[in-house]
Amino acid sequence: xxxxxxxxxxxxxxxxxxxxxxxxxxxxxxxxxxxxxxxxxxxxxxxxxxxxxxxxxxxxxxxxxxxxxxxxxxxxxxxxxxxxxxxxxxxxxxxxxxxxxxxxxxxxxxxxxxxxxxxxxxxxxxxxxxxxxxxxxxxxxxxxxxxxxxxxxxxxxxxxxxxxxxxxxxxxxxxxxxxxxxxxxxxxxxxxxxxxxxxxxxxxxxxxxxxxxxxxxxxxxxxxxxxxxxxxxxxxxxxxxxxxxxxxxxxxxxxxxxxxxxxxxxxxxxxxxxxxxxxxxxxxxxxxxxxxxxxxxxxxxxxxxxxxxxxxxxxxxxxxxxxxxxxxxxxxxxxxxxxxxxxxxxxxxxxxxxxxxxxxxxxxxxxxxxxxxxxxxxxxxxxxxxxxxxxxxxxxxxxxxxxxxxxxxxxxxxxxxxxxxxxxxxxxxxxxxxxx
Amino acid sequence: xxxxxxxxxxxxxxxxxxxxxxxxxxxxxxxxxxxxxxxxxxxxxxxxxxxxxxxxxxxxxxxxxxxxxxxxxxxxxxxxxxxxxxxxxxxxxxxxxxxxxxxxxxxxxxxxxxxxxxxxxxxxxxxxxxxxxxxxxxxxxxxxxxxxxxxxxxxxxxxxxxxxxxxxxxxxxxxxxxxxxxxxxxxxxxxxxxxxxxxxxxxxxxxxxxxxxxxxxxxxxxxxxxxxxxxxxxxxxxxxxxxxxxxxxxxxxxxxxxxxxxxxxxxxxxxxxxxxxxxxxxxxxxxxxxxxxxxxxx
Numbered sequence: 001x002x003x004x005x006x007x008x009x010x011x012x013x014x015x016x017x018x019x020x021x022x023x024x025x026x027x028x029x030x031x032x033x034x035x036x037x038x039x040x041x042x043x044x045x046x047x048x049x050x051x052x053x054x055x056x057x058x059x060x061x062x063x064x065x066x067x068x069x070x071x072x073x074x075x076x077x078x079x080x081x082x083x084x085x086x087x088x089x090x091x092x093x094x095x096x097x098x099x100x101x102x103x104x105x106x107x108x109x110x111x112x113x114x115x116x117x118x119x120x121x122x123x124x125x126x127x128x129x130x131x132x133x134x135x136x137x138x139x140x141x142x143x144x145x146x147x148x149x150x151x152x153x154x155x156x157x158x159x160x161x162x163x164x165x166x167x168x169x170x171x172x173x174x175x176x177x178x179x180x181x182x183x184x185x186x187x188x189x190x191x192x193x194x195x196x197x198x199x200x201x202x203x204x205x206x207x208x209x210x211x212x213x214x215x216x217x218x219x220x221x222x223x224x225x226x227x228x229x230x231x232x233x234x235x236x237x238x239x240x241x242x243x244x245x246x247x248x249x250x251x252x253x254x255x256x257x258x259x260x261x262x263x264x265x266x267x268x269x270x271x272x273x274x275x276x277x278x279x280x281x282x283x284x285x286x287x288x289x290x291x292x293x294x295x296x297x298x299x300x301x302x303x304x305x306x307x308x309x310x311x312x313x314x315x316x317x318x319x320x321x322x323x324x325x326x327x328x329x330x331x332x333x334x335x336x337x338x339x340x341x342x343x344x345x346x347x348x349x350x351x352x353x354x355x356x357x358x359x360x361x362x363x364x365x366x367x368x369x370x371x372x373x374x375x376x377x378x379x380x381x382x383x384x385x386x387x388x389x390x391x392x393x394x395x396x397x398x399x400x401x402x403x404x405x406x407x408x409x410x411x412x413x414x415x416x417x418x419x420x421x422x423x424x425x426x427x428x429x430x431x432x433x434x435x436x
Numbered sequence: 437x438x439x440x441x442x443x444x445x446x447x448x449x450x451x452x453x454x455x456x457x458x459x460x461x462x463x464x465x466x467x468x469x470x471x472x473x474x475x476x477x478x479x480x481x482x483x484x485x486x487x488x489x490x491x492x493x494x495x496x497x498x499x500x501x502x503x504x505x506x507x508x509x510x511x512x513x514x515x516x517x518x519x520x521x522x523x524x525x526x527x528x529x530x531x532x533x534x535x536x537x538x539x540x541x542x543x544x545x546x547x548x549x550x551x552x553x554x555x556x557x558x559x560x561x562x563x564x565x566x567x568x569x570x571x572x573x574x575x576x577x578x579x580x581x582x583x584x585x586x587x588x589x590x591x592x593x594x595x596x597x598x599x600x601x602x603x604x605x606x607x608x609x610x611x612x613x614x615x616x617x618x619x620x621x622x623x624x625x626x627x628x629x630x631x632x633x634x635x636x637x638x639x640x641x642x643x644x645x646x647x648x649x650x651x652x653x654x655x656x657x658x659x660x661x662x663x664x665x666x667x668x669x670x671x672x673x674x675x676x677x678x679x680x681x682x683x684x685x686x687x688x689x690x691x692x693x694x695x696x697x698x699x700x701x702x703x704x705x706x707x708x709x710x711x712x713x714x715x716x717x718x719x720x721x722x723x724x725x726x727x728x729x730x731x732x733x734x
Binding site: 038041042043044046047109110111112113140142143144146147149150151154194195196221223225227228230231248250251252253256257276369 | 477481482486542543544545546574575576577579580582584597628630631661664665668670671688692693697716
């Protein structure tokens with residue numbers, strides 16, 4: 001995933017210069033911080049927030065005898081990392097609950113992604129065996145109610161609507177229904193509105209009074225620019241929101257808006273939305289995000305994902321096979337499946353330390369379809385061929401290409417890739433323990 | 437004072453309108469280096485890209501020196517002139533009939549609403565308009581567009597959710613050719629510019645238009661949300677590379693964000709802003725006026 005990769009690229013570049021120097025003076029820290037500031041601004045971090053951040057980091061960097069330390073760059077990275085984490089909030093937050101039903105109210109500008117988020121939250125809660133009622137409170141945008149109904153159907157939960165009625169009434173009646181029918185959660189979708197639209201902001205205040213929600217989630221497009229502070233501040237002042245959800249983080253935005261929002265509201269960022277599927281919702285981990293900003297990769301998430309999709313046993317089996325040099329195309333196939341379980345390949349590559357900024361992921365064009373084709377090629381081989389690809393002659397290759405709907409060239413490419421990874425694994429063995 | 441407290445008070449200042457900041461900056465100040473640094477920050481805070489802001493300030497610094505400008509009014513005038521000249525680098529777009537207008541953009545920028553308003557505006561000149569509901573991905577997108585088509589009183593061609601968007605485009609073009617429709621407007625699903633498979637889909641739709649209706653003038657408009665930050669430039673670059681962008685529609689200008697990033701787009705990419713959207717009513721759309729836009733920034 002390309003989140004923040006631009007910023008990490010820049011910071012890495014700055015710190016790479018520092019590493020080369022060995023020792024630093026005050027002036028050089030100032031230079032580095034100037035570049036950090038530009039990087040932050042280019043990442044849409046609000047000017048005020050960026051300035052304050054730089055001051056705070058510079059103070060700490062100087063105060064900690066950085067000039068005497070052995071690795072100044074490392075120490076600066078550590079401080080920047082700590083400050084970024086502190087700025088975004090130190091731990092992730094869970095959803096508040098109240099006596100059933102827990103009412104969650106959405107709010108945000110037009111097009112931030114509220115309706116889709118309602119469905120994603122419902123799916124998220126369903127995984128925890130919670131029953132959710134979606135309440136269609138957007139009576140203004142054409143077909144918004146229909147959209148919520150379709151989303152609700154996909155998420156497998158009931159949708160309450162009263163057509164184009166009064167949103168406050170709809171919210172009240174919906175919450176009542178959730179209470180009397182034993183729903184665990186009631187999620188109120190609301191119309192997108194500008195923070196300066198007084199009438200519509202008052203309407204939100206009225207909904208809040210009517211249903212007393214446990215959570216008021218401000219949905220913010222992660223591509224938002226400098227204006228994010230105005231928006232977040234106004235919504236927070238009028239509604240006292242309980243948390244923020246960042247959407248569209250699967251783009252290449254650096255997402256600096258989340259730093260600004262956190263700074264101006266002081267409210268936790270609870271979730272991030274990372275794709276168009278209803279399952280594409282993740283808790284927001286400030287520490288991981290900070291590591292990502294610094295190009296240290298989102299190792300925590302990656303390990304978690306890997307553990308979910310590859311069992312310890314499988315790992316040992318693969319490692320053993322490498323050691324014995326008996327890694328076959330069958331094992332290769334298994335790896336493809338494991339990779340698929342882990343999710344989008346781009347996401348995984350983006351989480352690896354160093355990869356995010358070394359390869360431009362968008363240019364790398366990791367194509368899941370290509371993986372499917374490679375799988376098809378292996379599946380078109382006989383067990384004997386999979387064990388010993390050396391026996392593949394021209395006519396066998398032709399048969400395989402026909403069977404898998406590919407070309408002989410693609411078959412050749414796959415064999416080459418397989419041999420290469422085999423060789424790579426062999427070289428890596430002995431260096432350090434290797435995970436997948 | 438804690439970290440958040442300090443940030444908050446720092447924000448108090450930046451929160452105010454750019455115009456107020458500018459007038460504060462320009463009133464009774466010496467025009468020195470600090471002045472230019474602050475000006476640069478003001479430009480960045482209107483989402484003009486960091487590079488463009490620096491260029492503008494450098495240019496201004498030079499003019500101030502060259503023309504020996506010493507009073508504030510002179511600086512304001514010079515700055516406005518630079519901004520207007522940057523916007524003028526992009527040739528204005530004249531849409532001529534028969535026209536096929538494909539509207540693209542990332543999710544949630546206001547494509548469907550823009551099309552509704554655009555259709556009404558074009559239809560008001562006694563012209564025939566057909567809308568193609570080629571957003572077959574988002575739930576209820578075609579329902580939403582149908583409401584707009586009814587409001588604008590124009591024809592709509594649609595298909596079921598999940599069907600091939602290129603097929604919808606094909607149907608709309610067939611109808612447009614037969615009925616000699618003046619404007620065919622194609623709605624497309626919102627897509628993040630980094631999703632290569634979705635960009636391929638867009639290329640295909642574009643090819644269908646070129647192949648099926650070569651006589652028509654084909655315009656590809658990107659819709660950009662004024663609240664977007666620096667990412668707007670990435671968006672337009674990716675879309676431009678995929679299908680070639682002819683013009684920009686800047687939406688949600690009725691908020692507090694001013695969409696300063698279009699200055700970079702007109703200046704560097706030479707892609708003009710064609711329309712601006714200022715609300716959710718049928719007539720909340722107007723042709724872009726660069727002088728008005730510059731005044732709006734102040």
